[in-house]
Amino acid sequence: MDFHDTSEEAAFRAELRAWLSEHWAGRPLEGGRGDFDALRRWGGELYKAGYVGLTWPSEYGGRGLSPTYQAIYLEEMSRANAPGHPGVIGLNMAGPTIIAWGTPEQKKRYLRPLLDGSEIWCQGFSEPGSGSDLASGRTSAVLDGDHWVVNGQKVWSSYAHKADFCILVVRTDPSAAKHAGLSYLIVDMHAPGVTVRPLVQITGDPEFNEIFFDDVRVPRSSILGSPGDGWKVAMTTLLHERGTLGFALSAELERMVNQLIKLVKEPGPDGRRPADDPVIRDAVAREWIEMQSLRFTNYRSLTTLLETGIPGPEGSGVKLAWSEANQRLTSLAQSLFGLTGLVSDEAPWNGFWQYWQLRSRGNTIEAGTSEILRNIIAERVLGLPKGR
Amino acid sequence: MDFAFSEEQEQLRGFAREFLASRYDDARLAEIADSSTGVDEDVWPKLASMGWLDQDLTFLDQAVLFEETGHRPLPAPYFSTVALAAPALDADTGKRIASGTLRATLAWAEPGRPQALLDPVETSVADGRLTGVKTLVPDGAVADLFVVVAADGLYAVEAADAEVTPHPTIDGTRRVADVRFSSAPARALASGEEARVLLGRIRDRAYAALALEGVGVAQRALDLLVAYAKEREQFGKPIGVYQAVSHKASNVYVRLQEARSLAYWAAWCVSEDDEMARQACLAAKALAGSAAVFACENAIQGHGGIGFTWEHVLHRYYKRAQWLAAFDGSERAQRAEVAAFLLD
Structure with missing residues (x-):
């Protein structure tokens, strides 16, 4: 040690x-x-x-x-x-999946522009009727000569309005069993038939989108793995999402804790420093401790990764704990402002806390809802029987 | 950054787990906890022969033992001797501990005044004789030697020279006692600033040790909860399929992971005398203490009626968890110090 x-x-x-x-x-x-x-x-x-x-x-x-x-x-x-x-989706999801499953041509074409930020990627996994249950997706791709013809709708796709490419899970074999009928395509977001409609979040920002595919023609070669490998390829993507996510989250929490410390040392609307209130002091200390515990949990997980080559199962727990900590922390910060914190045009801290408090409600939903993460821990880590 | 214990430490963990599991199954543990003293009188020399009491063990070696003695409670004053008393004692007394002939503890709290480890005390020494009243002394009734906190420093007093009143304690294998010293012969161990620094280090070490025990306690509670959720059937299915049960287990798992990470960080900081040792130990004690309580409460709930019975082992762990969490003030006390570090 x-x-x-x-x-x-x-x-x-x-x-x-x-x-x-x-x-x-x-x-x-x-x-x-x-x-x-x-x-x-x-x-x-x-x-x-x-x-x-x-x-x-x-x-x-x-x-x-x-x-x-x-x-x-x-x-x-x-x-x-x-x-x-x-290029979050490209770096953490598309890139590692292309490295694992791509042909030499695909690696040559896509990886470099993804690293330098000249091409942005988005992810087409969730659908209106298929959120946590990824394998129930219905967006279809049918072979027509040298092209896949894609029809359907994806949702909750961050960066789609800025993206050049999409990693897309489609159903290529409707007759096969649920998981076996899926394939994994790389789709040019500038192709005819691709329509992006921004979804405005509760923050007022259009950070994620719906994507509509109407007879979009995708070259037959723009597939990762073989037809029918979609589920396996998608699992690679999600493994990388969770594998690298932990450190990003604890680092983000460290940033927020540092901002919180700065905030409570300033005089509040009533002229008093929250840092002099024992209740606030207790809450700040609690989030600092939480942040350290997540940081060191990531390092522990990293040790396992370096020893075994496989990320430890701690990742889901870090995401779960981080999302709840970030919600507590940002709500605490907002609570210090009273009604002043709800004013839009002259919000304290240039709207920083107002924005991040609202944004934090997405933290327990995106990248695996807390309910799904608890299922994953129960079933895959603790070995409890599957509920479904 | 390397978070792994060494191969030797993992080996020690394996031996410890095996030894504790074979010597103290749940029934035997309950029998000892409900006995007159709450300790296994024969185990001390055995610990010495296994090397658990050696002076040359690093804190990371001991860390493995603290965690395992939480997972399967060791009914002996191991924590009191090794974490609370030994760091203040001279090498010769350390040898008596290592040979299995001496059990020791720390006496700091006094009735009717603030009782945190670093609070001022009244107990005084004149002409090598110590006078004062101590309370809440861990394992006070089974110790052979007291390290006593006096106003001007730390002193060693033989138990034979003290008047000990044991208290029944809900954690039957870690009871507390009142100890009265009336002009007891006392040997000076440290004084003034040196004593103050030493006591601070003892506190760090105790917090880390208790956090590690807490990790062991929470792990056992989770193990019991998961095993029960797999085997107990209601409405024709194992109750672990119901998310109301399985999500409890997941929540415990997450808290346990956090507690383990902080406890290991604290252990490393203590063993390296790292500049963050104070904060790491405060954080670990606060989080691991409450995580152990949380784990036991969820395990009791998950077991239904049987988990609420005296017969079931869970309450033994629950009471140990409460002991850990309560030591030297609740998690709020530790967080108040963390807050001072962050905000003042």
Whole structure:
């Protein structure tokens, strides 16, 4: 057991810190997602400096480093209050799935532009009638010569309104059993027949979308794996989503805890500092402890990953605990403002807490609802009998 | 960053688990907890012969033992001797512990005044004689030696020179006692600032040890809950298929993971004398103590009526969990200190 950085890790951390203080320090906090084109340029800067695709093999444009470096990257980014690369779906889901299942041509075509932020990806998994039950999806793809013809509707697709490509789960064999009839396509979001309709969230921001596919023609070769492999390929995607997610979440929580500490030390609307109220002090300490527990749970999970090559089962638990902590924390912050916190045009902190408190309600729904995560833990980790 | 215990430590864990499981099944544990002393009188020399009491064990070696003695409670003053008393004692007394001939504990709290480990005390020493009244002394009735917190430092007093009044305690295998010292011969261990620093370190160590025990307790409670949910059938199905039951187990699992991560972090900080040791130990004690209580309460609920009976082992764990959580103040007390670190 040794929690110190190795000398290589310490050097990487110091180098990144120095780079961030030169390139990011001092930029303002933003309530919502901010200017996407600016984020995209920021992603390009990160790539040029060598901080994107840290764990990817060097033959695909990565640096071939261990996941420990990705953890350090996420920690330092959050401590500098810097936003991440906007190509979240591409980097965490599409990219690793292409590396695992793609042909040499697909890897050559898609991976590099995904790393430098020049091409953005979205995910087409959920459907109006098929949310947590992914395998019940009905969006279809039928072979017609050298093309798949895609028809159907996907929903809750983040970044679709900005995306160049979509990783899409479709039903290619309606006669096969539920899971066996699925395939996994790469779809050009600029193709005729693709319509994106933004869905406005409770924050007022259109962060996710519906995607409609009307006779969209997708080249036959734009498939990952073989027809019928869709479920297996999708599981690779979700494994990577959960595998790398933990550190992003604990780093994000660290950022929020640091903001909360800053907030409670300021005088509130009544002129008193919340930091002088024992109830608030207790709540702040509780979230700091929670954040540390998630950070070290990720490191423990990482040790398992490095030893066995398989991510530990802790990931689902980290997502579950993080989402509830973030909801408690942001609600606590908002509660300090009283009605002032609900004013839209002159909200305290430039609307930061107002936005993130509302946004946090999505945390227990996106990337696996808390109910599904509890099922996963009960069934796959604890070995309890399946309820279905 | 490496979170794994060494191969030797994992081996020690394996031996400990086997030893404790074979010596103390649930029925035997209940018998000892309900006995007059609450301890297994014969086990101490056995612990010495297995090397559990050796002075050269690192805190990470001991960490494995604390966790296992939570998972299967060891009815002996292991925590009191190793975590509370030994760090204050000289090498010769350490040898008596290692040889299995001495059990020790720490006496700090006094009646009618604030009783946290670092609170000021009245007990005083004049001409090598210690006078004062101590209360809530863990394992006070089975210790051979007391490390006593006095106003000007720490002293060692033989149990033969003290007047001990045992208290029945709901955790039958970790009882507390009142101890009265009337001009008892006392040997100085540390004084002034040195004593204050030492007591702070003892507290860190105790918090880490109790957090580790809490992890063991919560793990056993979860094991029992999961096993019962698989085997107990209602409405024609094992109750574990019902989410009202299975999600309880999942919630316990998540809290346990968090507690384990903090407890190991705290253990490492103690063993390395890391600059974050104080905060890590506070965090671990606060979260692991409440996680152990949470695990037991959910396990009791998941068992229905049988989980609420004296006959079932769960209440033994529940009471141990409460002991851990209550030691030196509830989680709120630890969080107040964390808050001071963050906010002041």
